[in-house]
Each structure stands twice: as C-alpha cells, then as structure tokens.
Amino acid sequence: MSNLRILVPIKRVLDYAIKPRIAASGKAIDLTGQKMSLNPFDELSIEASVRLREAHGARISDILAFSAGPTKSQDALRTAMAMGADRGLLVDTNNELEPLAVAKILKKVVEKENINLVILGKQSIDDDAGQTGQMLAGLLGWGQATQAAEIELKDDVVKVVKEVDGGTETVQGKLPMVVTTDLRLNEPRYASLPNIMKAKKKKLDKETLESYGEGLQGRLEILEIAEPPPRQGGGKVEDVSGLVGKLKELGAI
Amino acid sequence: MPAEQASGNKVGQKSRRAIFRARDKYFVPAKTRRDNRRVPASEQLQGSKISAMNPSIVLRNATRAAVRRPLAQSVRIAVPALRVAGRRWASTEGAATTAAETEPTKKVTKLTADSYPNLQRGSHFSKITAEDVAYFESICPIISADRGATEDDLKPFNQDWMNKYRGQTRLVVKPKSTEDVSKILKHCNERKLAVVPQGGNTGLVGGSVPVFDEIVINMASMNNIRSFDEVSGILTCDAGVILETADSYLREHGYIFPLDLGAKGSCHVGGNVACNAGGLRLLRYGSLHGTVLGVEAVLPDGTILNDLSQLRKNNTGYDLKQLFIGSEGTIGIITAISIVCPQKPKSQNVAFFGVESFDKVQQTFVKTKQALSEILSAFEMMDSNSQNIVGQVTGRKHPLESKPPFYILIETSGSNPEHDSEKLNALLEDLMENEFISDGTLAESETQQKELWAWREGIAEALGHFGGVYKYDVSIPLKELYVLVDDVRAKMKDAGLLSTPENPENVVVDCVGYGHMGDSNLHLNVAVRQFDKRVEKVLEPFIYEWIQKRRGSISAEHGLGVAKSDFVQYSRGPTELAVMKGLKTMFDPNGIMNPYKYVKANA
Numbered sequence: 001m002s003n004l005r006i007l008v009p010i011k012r013v014l015d016y017a018i019k020p021r022i023a024a025s026g027k028a029i030d031l032t033g034q035k036m037s038l039n040p041f042d043e044l045s046i047e048a049s050v051r052l053r054e055a056h057g058a059r060i061s062d063i064l065a066f067s068a069g070p071t072k073s074q075d076a077l078r079t080a081m082a083m084g085a086d087r088g089l090l091v092d093t094n095n096e097l098e099p100l101a102v103a104k105i106l107k108k109v110v111e112k113e114n115i116n117l118v119i120l121g122k123q124s125i126d127d128d129a130g131q132t133g134q135m136l137a138g139l140l141g142w143g144q145a146t147q148a149a150e151i152e153l154k155d156d157v158v159k160v161v162k163e164v165d166g167g168t169e170t171v172q173g174k175l176p177m178v179v180t181t182d183l184r185l186n187e188p189r190y191a192s193l194p195n196i197m198k199a200k201k202k203k204l205d206k207e208t209l210e211s212y213g214e215g216l217q218g219r220l221e222i223l224e225i226a227e228p229p230p231r232q233g234g235g236k237v238e239d240v241s242g243l244v245g246k247l248k249e250l251g252a253i
Numbered sequence: 254m255p256a257e258q259a260s261g262n263k264v265g266q267k268s269r270r271a272i273f274r275a276r277d278k279y280f281v282p283a284k285t286r287r288d289n290r291r292v293p294a295s296e297q298l299q300g301s302k303i304s305a306m307n308p309s310i311v312l313r314n315a316t317r318a319a320v321r322r323p324l325a326q327s328v329r330i331a332v333p334a335l336r337v338a339g340r341r342w343a344s345t346e347g348a349a350t351t352a353a354e355t356e357p358t359k360k361v362t363k364l365t366a367d368s369y370p371n372l373q374r375g376s377h378f379s380k381i382t383a384e385d386v387a388y389f390e391s392i393c394p395i396i397s398a399d400r401g402a403t404e405d406d407l408k409p410f411n412q413d414w415m416n417k418y419r420g421q422t423r424l425v426v427k428p429k430s431t432e433d434v435s436k437i438l439k440h441c442n443e444r445k446l447a448v449v450p451q452g453g454n455t456g457l458v459g460g461s462v463p464v465f466d467e468i469v470i471n472m473a474s475m476n477n478i479r480s481f482d483e484v485s486g487i488l489t490c491d492a493g494v495i496l497e498t499a500d501s502y503l504r505e506h507g508y509i510f511p512l513d514l515g516a517k518g519s520c521h522v523g524g525n526v527a528c529n530a531g532g533l534r535l536l537r538y539g540s541l542h543g544t545v546l547g548v549e550a551v552l553p554d555g556t557i558l559n560d561l562s563q564l565r566k567n568n569t570g571y572d573l574k575q576l577f578i579g580s581e582g583t584i585g586i587i588t589a590i591s592i593v594c595p596q597k598p599k600s601q602n603v604a605f606f607g608v609e610s611f612d613k614v615q616q617t618f619v620k621t622k623q624a625l626s627e628i629l630s631a632f633e634m635m636d637s638n639s640q641n642i643v644g645q646v647t648g649r650k651h652p653l654e655s656k657p658p659f660y661i662l663i664e665t666s667g668s669n670p671e672h673d674s675e676k677l678n679a680l681l682e683d684l685m686e687n688e689f690i691s692d693g694t695l696a697e698s699e700t701q702q703k704e705l706w707a708w709r710e711g712i713a714e715a716l717g718h719f720g721g722v723y724k725y726d727v728s729i730p731l732k733e734l735y736v737l738v739d740d741v742r743a744k745m746k747d748a749g750l751l752s753t754p755e756n757p758e759n760v761v762v763d764c765v766g767y768g769h770m771g772d773s774n775l776h777l778n779v780a781v782r783q784f785d786k787r788v789e790k791v792l793e794p795f796i797y798e799w800i801q802k803r804r805g806s807i808s809a810e811h812g813l814g815v816a817k818s819d820f821v822q823y824s825r826g827p828t829e830l831a832v833m834k835g836l837k838t839m840f841d842p843n844g845i846m847n848p849y850k851y852v853k854a855n856a
Contacts (some may be wrong), residue, residue, distance in 0.1 A: 017699035037698035188653040193693035
C-alpha cells in the first residue's frame with residue numbers, strides 16, 4: 001500500500017457568474033478589469049484531494065497545487081492551499097497554453113515530483129476543451145477515469161463512478177492514475193480565514209516555461225469568437241382560446 | 254403535447270415531458286393570469302426554499318441539488334431513453350418535493366379585521382356599486398368579484414407576504430398610466446371609496462393590503478423605465494418597476510440602484526420610496542431621503558403633483574417630495590420617481606466572520622470602519638440562532654465550520670481591486686491575529702459572494718417556514734443592540750413558551766436577532782409555529798416600553814402599516830403627532846388613502 005502524492009492542476013479563469021464579453025478583435029474574450037476566480041471544476045479537485053486526506057490520513061503524504069499562467073495565478077494557488085493543498089507550483093508565463101502543452105508540462109511535473117495520482121477538473125470554463133486530463137493519461141501511459149462523481153481509494157486501487165450518457169459507469173484501476181472531476185463529486189468548502197493566513201506561509205515555487213522544454217507552442221489559431229444568436233421573444237396569448245388559435249395558426253394542431 | 258423533434262434523438266415523449274415538468278418545478282415560471290400579472294418570486298417559493306433570484310445561483314443550486322438525490326446506482330444502468338441532462342433535472346424534482354413535503358400544511362390566515370377588533374370600517378366610506386366597477390373597467394384592467402374573480406384570484410392582493418394579514422377587497426384596479434391613477438382617485442374621492450396603494454406587496458407591517466373592502470390600486474402595470482442620464486447617473490422610472498429590474502438595467506450602464514434588500518426580486522421602487530426602505534447598503538449609499546431627487550404623485554383628490562425633478566440641487570421652496578418618502582400611501586400614490594444612482598463597483602469583496610461575544614462584534618465594527626473606511630458597503634450582524642434556522646430550513650452546510658454565537662458579514666465596494674484587497678487583507682490579518690474574530694472566510698468568487706449573502710438575506714424567509722413570525726425592526730443604541738434579544742428570549746423561557754430540548758414542540762421556535770449593525774438597526778424576530786395571543790402578550794408592550802426607555806425607534810425601516818400604528822406614541826411625542834395628523838387631514842380630508850394604518854388622523 002503506497003503513499004499518495006497527489007497533483008492538482010488548477011486554472012485561473014473568468015469568474016463563473018460573469019457574462020463574458022467579446023474583445024474588439026473578435027478573437028478573444030475581453031478580460032480587462034474582470035473578476036477572475038478558480039475554475040469551478042478545479043475547486044472540486046482540490047476538495048476531492050483534501051477529502052482523501054481526511055479519509056486516509058497520513059497515507060496522503062503530499063498535495064501539490066499546480067498552475068500555468070500569468071503571475072496573478074498565484075492568487076488561485078493560494079486559494080488552493082487555503083483549502084488544503086500543501087504547496088504550490090506556478091509556471092509563470094503569459095503565453096496561451098493549449099491542453100496538449102499543459103499535458104506535456106504536467107508530465108514533466110509528475111516525473112519530477114514522483115506523483116502517483118493526478119486529479120484535474122474535467123474542463124475549464126473558459127475554453128471548455130475537456131482534453132488535458134485525457135492527454136496527460138495518454139502521455140504517461142496511465143489509466144484514466146474521467147467525469148468522476150465518486151472517488152474511492154482502497155489500498156492501491158482507485159474506484160471511480162463516472163458520469164456517462166444515460167447514467168453512470170463504475171470503473172476501477174490501480175495507481176498511478178489520472179482522474180477528472182465532474183459536478184456531482186462534492187461541494188467545495190469555503191477557505192477559512194485561519195487557513196488563508198496559514199496558506200500565506202506555505203511554499204509556492206515558481207518556474208519559467210523554458211524549463212519544460214520544447215513542443216509547447218500552440219497549434220490552433222482562433223478565427224472568430226461570436227455570441228450565440230439572441231433569443232427570439234415569445235408571443236403572449238390572452239387566454240386558452242387564444243392559445244388554441246395560435247397553435248392552429250402554427251399548424252401544430 | 255410537445256412537438257416531435259426534427260433531430261433523430263430517441264428521447265421518448267413521456268420522459269421528455271417528465272424533464273419539462275421536473276425542470277419547471279425548479280425554474281418556477283410566472284403564472285400567467287387573465288391580467289398577465291407576474292406572481293412575485295417570494296410567493297412562488299413561499300415556505301419551501303430560499304428564493305434563488307439570480308440565475309447563476311439557480312444554476313448552481315440545480316446542480317447542487319442533483320448531488321442530494323440518493324443514488325441507487327453502483328452498477329451500470331441501462332436507461333436508454335433518458336439522457337444525463339434529463340436525469341439531472343429529474344433529480345431536482347426529488348430535491349424540490351422533499352423540501353415541500355416538510356412544509357407545514359397551509360393554514361388559513363386570519364382576517365386582519367378579526368385580529369384587530371378595535372378597527373372599525375369607516376362609517377363614512379361608501380360601498381362599491383356596479384356603476385363604480387363599470388367606471389373603473391373603462392379606465393384600466395380590473396380584477397373584480399363582480400366579474401367572476403374568486404377568493405383565490407383576489408388572495409395575492411388581499412394577503413401579505415408573511416401570511417399574517419388578510420383583507421376583504423372585492424376589487425383590484427391596475428392602472429397603466431399616471432392619468433389612469435388620477436381618474437381612479439378622483440372618482441374614489443368623490444364617492445368616498447377607501448383605497449390601498451399596492452406595489453410588490455412585500456411589506457412587513459401589513460401596510461400594503463386592505464383591512465376591509467378598500468379598493469386595491471396595484472401599480473404592477475406601470476413598469477416603464479422612463480429615462481436614464483449616463484453622465485449624471487439620474488434614473489427616472491415608473492413606480493411599478495421591480496427593484497431588481499431597475500438595478501439590472503443600471504448595471505448594464507455601469508451604475509447601480511442605491512438601494513438593496515432581500516425582497517428585490519418582487520418589490521417595486523415606488524413602494525420602496527413610499528416606505529423609505531433602508532436595506533443592506535444604507536451605510537454606504539445613504540437613505541432614500543437623500544438619493545431620491547423627485548417624485549411624481551397623484552393626490553387623494555386626483556390632482557397630479559409633478560415634482561419629478563432631475564436636479565441634484567433645487568432650493569426653491571418646501572421640499573414636497575420628502576413628505577411622500579415614507580408616507581406609506583396615506584397622502585397620495587407615487588407614480589414615478591427620479592433617483593441619483595452611484596457607480597457600479599469594479600471590485601467587490603464579501604467576508605464572513607465568527608465572533609465570540611457581542612462586545613467583540615462592536616470592537617470588530619470599529620476596527621472595520623477604521624481599516625476599510627470609504628470602501629465598506631455593508632456590515633451585517635447575525636446570531637447563531639438565525640443561522641441554525643437557515644441551515645435547518647435550506648439543508649445547506651454553513652460556510653463556517655465552528656459554531657460561534659455571533660456572525661458578521663461585511664462587504665466592500667470600490668473602483669480598484671488591488672487597493673481594496675490590500676486594505677481588506679490587512680484588516681483580516683489584524684482581526685485574526687488580535688482575536689477580535691475567532692473564525693471567518695473570504696469569498697473567492699462571485700458565486701461564493703452570493704452564497705454568503707444568502708445566509709443573511711435568506712433569514713426572513715427561513716423563519717417563516719415554521720408557521721409564523723413576529724417581526725420587530727428597531728433602532729436602539731449600538732451598545733445594547735443584542736440585549737433586547739436576550740431579554741425577550743428569557744421572557745419566553747420564563748413564560749414556558751420557548752422550545753427547549755425538554756419541550757421541543759412549544760409554540761415559540763426561537764428568538765433571533767440580526768440586522769444592519771452599521772445603522773444600529775436590529776431585526777428581532779420570534780419564529781412561532783402559529784400566531785398565538787400568549788406570545789403577543791409577552792412581546793407587547795414589553796418591547797415598545799424597552800425601546801421607549803432608551804429613546805429608540807419602534808420601527809427603524811419597516812414602517813408603521815397596521816402592525817405598529819397603535820404604538821407610534823412610543824417613539825413620537827404628542828406635538829409631532831399633532832402636526833402629522835394636520836398634514837394628513839390637509840392632503841386627504843376624506844381619509845380614503847390607506848385608512849386604519851400609519852398615523853391615524855382621527856385617533
């Protein structure tokens with residue numbers, strides 16, 4: 001029965017409650033002055049790793065929160081540490097990183113830090129790519145369980161209940177593994193002030209993008225970003241006979 | 254029957270109907286009545302769960318509710334026709350009905366006329382005739398018992414939000430313009446027909462519903478935003494605009510409404526002004542007496558008084574609009590207002606603290622004001638009793654793990670996120686290190702901000718869940734703000750009415766205190782399983798005498814209505830009252846405007 005060294009990659013994204021606005025260029029979302037927060041699916045991953053520690057105690061020897069992005073991403077890492085991660089690692093870069101690039105970086109982190117369980121959010125709410133976890137598992141040659149609604153650890157076996165179309169699917173695999181989180185997994189805790197204070201003292205390392213080698217450039221070009229067509233207004237009818245008349249008009253009855 | 258989808262989706266008709274039905278249970282749609290009146294959110298979700306008025310909260314709650322459905326699946330289930338998305342909605346049906354099942358059976362609200370036997374229907378008031386009804390019908394849409402409206406149709410207009418007051422009107426008129434209101438009031442004045450102006454009907458003192466058969470003049474159809482000046486920030490709108498609607502409109506333009514309260518999804522701005530509502534951010538943006546620039550009102554005899562100024566400064570004579578602000582519909586009906594609006598904050602933070610004693614609450618208040626100064630926009634205090642009830646009724650987990658006796662919610666609003674965060678973090682460190690607070694949390698996202706606020710804004714609704722609430726909204730010196738709550742709780746215990754571990758089913762569920770600490774305004778609420786004369790005897794006049802001794806206000810922001818009308822002398826001297834009665838008689842010689850309430854002219 002081995003100890004777990006968990007890696008939790010997180011991303012700082014536009015706050016979930018804010019309506020995105022398209023930048024003047026038409027090729028990006030306008031983020032100037034907007035509130036940024038932790039990707040909600042990543043909150044679930046951190047919560048999941050902290051709950052594993054609560055259930056298995058000292059067996060969880062390390063929880064490493066990781067992010068790749070602009071310097072401000074360290075706020076998100078501090079939040080992750082306030083929720084229970086032990087230390088943070090930031091790859092400080094202003095480059096746009098595509099999921100494959102992130103997966104390659106994560107592979108190097110996994111190898112360097114001797115990670116045996118990676119818990120990621122199933123997708124990030126800015127690009128909705130939903131690819132990083134799966135690509136990472138492919139690069140590492142590890143088993144993967146995506147869209148987890150339940151995670152259970154017994155000895156060196158991880159049992160995951162996955163959300164699938166039409167219901168759920170339960171799988172199990174031996175460590176090391178990659179798991180991605182889905183909405184029903186848990187309800188993330190609030191970071192308490194005492195923990196926020198403690199998190200300020202936890203270790204947060206910084207690296208540059210160069211340390212992760214080649215092959216990280218983007219391969220996709222965004223051609224256009226557009227809002228969905230506006231919702232057509234509905235018509236109002238006065239009463240039941242009006243409704244029936246309207247339906248007849250539309251040829252529905 | 255839903256139309257067949259063109260796509261080849263094999264979602265069966267039956268399951269699709271189930272999805273729509275289940276989804277509708279969560280996105281409770283506005284019931285369309287003959288008059289297309291929008292049923293207020295508070296009424297739709299009465300008693301069963303916290304009003305989730307913001308769409309992102311509804312979405313988050315929908316997915317959260319999905320968590321709570323018991324999972325009968327540890328094996329692969331073959332449910333071919335039902336997609337996962339559909340399942341999620343189906344599961345919310347489970348969550349919604351569970352909440353509804355625990356709701357107590359609906360009791361019939363007592364008629365206000367029966368609860369207040371000392372109130373007699375004005376002998377000089379006429380009764381509505383068929384000619385009256387026909388005349389009103391020619392002006393605007395009406396809901397009338399003489400046109401087939403049932404008691405259920407009239408109930409939303411006759412009964413208040415707390416289910417404490419019920420009137421006996423047979424006629425509701427819904428004017429669409431100021432001219433309509435003018436014609437209606439002119440007629441009522443000539444015929445000596447009593448009226449009740451009504452907005453969102455979210456008032457807490459029974460001021461917006463009839464006592465006897467007063468005609469309800471409902472302003473919901475007058476809901477246009479007339480104009481907005483982007484440079485000065487001055488908004489002019491009809492009285493029937495819903496507060497949240499006005500606020501959303503302003504937010505699109507980089508401004509906000511200077512008023513915010515829990516009822517914002519249902520209350521009308523006209524009603525807010527008529528009651529001089531205080532709300533959650535009075536501390537920062539001031540009272541409506543300061544922000545309202547102009548009022549358009551129709552006087553009791555039908556004259557239209559157009560004081561709808563858009564001028565920030567206008568010292569040319571008596572400031573008439575101030576009389577209407579807080580007049581509770583007794584000297585005229587407000588039909589439009591103009592109000593100066595503050596900038597939308599670019600940065601907002603919400604923090605929640607746990608505090609071990611009321612002394613520490615006061616110390617924290619001082620420290621917070623000193624550290625945050627101009628960016629502080631709300632400072633709310635709650636006791637653990639109120640938070641326990643919210644947790645019990647909503648089933649949600651409290652943001653703080655510990656169980657302190659007091660909680661504080663603070664909010665900052667500013668134009669520079671770095672500046673605000675720096676000030677706030679410095680304050681948080683100071684409060685924690687010097688043990689002013691024992692626990693706390695800081696919202697990390699907008700969603701968390703709204704969730705934290707829900708623990709404060711949802712108290713009123715959660716309290717009503719058990720059957721009834723006695724509400725007292727008082728202004729008392731800050732030092733003694735919580736003493737009143739302890740005193741009342743002790744009295745309830747001595748009278749044997751308070752629920753205790755030994756007697757868990759006593760009529761009083763609990764006495765809670767919470768409120769706008771920043772304004773020295775306490776909301777003392779006694780949650781009961783049903784309204785009970787024994788409870789009232791203990792509460793009144795004890796509370797009013799307690800307040801009078803400390804020269805406080807028996808109604809800080811809720812107003813007088815019916816509930817406090819007989820107790821106004823505890824906060825106002827005889828000379829003041831005499832002048833007020835003179836004003837009332839001058840404006841409304843026939844006494845038709847919202848009689849039996851407020852400062853009674855003939856009492």
